[in-house]
Amino acid sequence: MKSKLTNGVLGLALLGAVGLAYVQLGGGQAAGDSAVRTVSATRGSVVASVSASGAVESAKARSLSFGSSGTVEKINVKAGDKVRKGDILARLDDDAAQEALSAALAAFESAAADGTGTAALNAAYVKARNAYRAAGRTAAGTVLRAPFSGTVTAVNGAVGGSGAASGASGTAGQSGTAGQEANGFIELADTARLRLVGDFTESDVAKLKTGQSAKITFDALPDVTATGKITQVTPVATTTDNVVKYPVTIAFTDVPKEVRLGQTATVEVEYARADDVISVPSSAVTTAGGRSTVTLLKNGAQTRTIVEVGVKGTATTEITSGLSEGDQVVPPATTTTGGTQNQRGGFPGGGGIPGGGFPGGGR
Numbered sequence: 614m615k616s617k618l619t620n621g622v623l624g625l626a627l628l629g630a631v632g633l634a635y636v637q638l639g640g641g642q643a644a645g646d647s648a649v650r651t652v653s654a655t656r657g658s659v660v661a662s663v664s665a666s667g668a669v670e671s672a673k674a675r676s677l678s679f680g681s682s683g684t685v686e687k688i689n690v691k692a693g694d695k696v697r698k699g700d701i702l703a704r705l706d707d708d709a710a711q712e713a714l715s716a717a718l719a720a721f722e723s724a725a726a727d728g729t730g731t732a733a734l735n736a737a738y739v740k741a742r743n744a745y746r747a748a749g750r751t752a753a754g755t756v757l758r759a760p761f762s763g764t765v766t767a768v769n770g771a772v773g774g775s776g777a778a779s780g781a782s783g784t785a786g787q788s789g790t791a792g793q794e795a796n797g798f799i800e801l802a803d804t805a806r807l808r809l810v811g812d813f814t815e816s817d818v819a820k821l822k823t824g825q826s827a828k829i830t831f832d833a834l835p836d837v838t839a840t841g842k843i844t845q846v847t848p849v850a851t852t853t854d855n856v857v858k859y860p861v862t863i864a865f866t867d868v869p870k871e872v873r874l875g876q877t878a879t880v881e882v883e884y885a886r887a888d889d890v891i892s893v894p895s896s897a898v899t900t901a902g903g904r905s906t907v908t909l910l911k912n913g914a915q916t917r918t919i920v921e922v923g924v925k926g927t928a929t930t931e932i933t934s935g936l937s938e939g940d941q942v943v944p945p946a947t948t949t950t951g952g953t954q955n956q957r958g959g960f961p962g963g964g965g966i967p968g969g970g971f972p973g974g975g976r
Contacts, residue, residue, distance in 0.1 A: 818858075
């Protein structure tokens with residue numbers, strides 16, 4: 614009997630000590646929680662924008678190939694060289710081509726001298742003329758010239774190697790740079806005309822149109838900013854991991870000297886703006902059922918207040934009616950997880966006495 618009484622007394626003492634400690638530790642916390650955090654409705658600008666990322670590429674680039682086949686005799690450029698329109702970039706060994714051209718010229722001159730008085734003579738003349746023209750194209754094809762002024766971005770061959778003729782010399786947007794296809798002997802790009810193709814979600818692309826201005830920032834150049842304009846919104850979507858996106862082309866309107874082809878960049882397009890308006894943080898506005906509300910703190914009391922909103926930006930939202938400059942708005946409470954701060958109504962750590970009962974087996 615004495616043992617049970619002792620255990621009971623000890624248990625009550627322990628309970629009291631733990632309760633006192635909890636009140637002392639938790640009381641300050643509750644007091645801290647009672648302070649209401651507010652933000653002020655301020656006057657300023659609200660900007661709504663959408664963004665996407667992509668790689669910098671040239672708006673004018675070509676994959677260049679020889680017009681004839683043969684052995685590469687000379688290469689006059691390397692990657693990084695700047696060239697002018699008409700500069701000779703590389704040559705093939707043209708001995709055979711020149712010999713064929715001389716023979717074709719002789720045959721053509723002979724046919725011309727024979728005249729075209731009969732059907733047979735006319736046919737011989739036309740055949741010789743066409744052969745001479747073809748030989749001329751073959752000889753000219755042994756020289757690779759720059760079709761425009763620009764920068765050599767890749768040389769995909771070497772002296773002594775094969776310079777194969779290509780049926781296509783490339784199109785704008787093809788080069789040896791990152792993110793662009795390379796398939797020619799020499800890749801040439803105009804580095805003064807840059808662009809970026811960003812993939813925008815189907816909800817964001819609805820806010821874009823040709824001619825809109827854009828701001829471009831670069832991952833590797835945090836202090837550099839460029840400007841651009843939308844030149845094309847592709848009507849055909851691409852789908853990756855069930856996400857539908859539309860490629861949008863932005864042409865640089867200024868090219869900072871630090872920017873290089875292939876660099877990763879982010880383009881931000883502003884589609885709505887309101888200046889000198891009342892605004893609050895967007896997180897403070899709750900919209901449900903077509904109605905927007907904020908929690909207004911006035912005279913110590915919190916009141917849900919209906920507001921009308923204008924431009925909805927990522928950071929702030931325009932309030933067109935319902936609030937005045939300087940009004941105090943209560944943003945949503947921040948919930949802390951992983952600590953004892955969110956635990957209410959019991960002892961720290963989950964509310965019971967550690968061990969499940971009083972020491973010594975008391976009940």
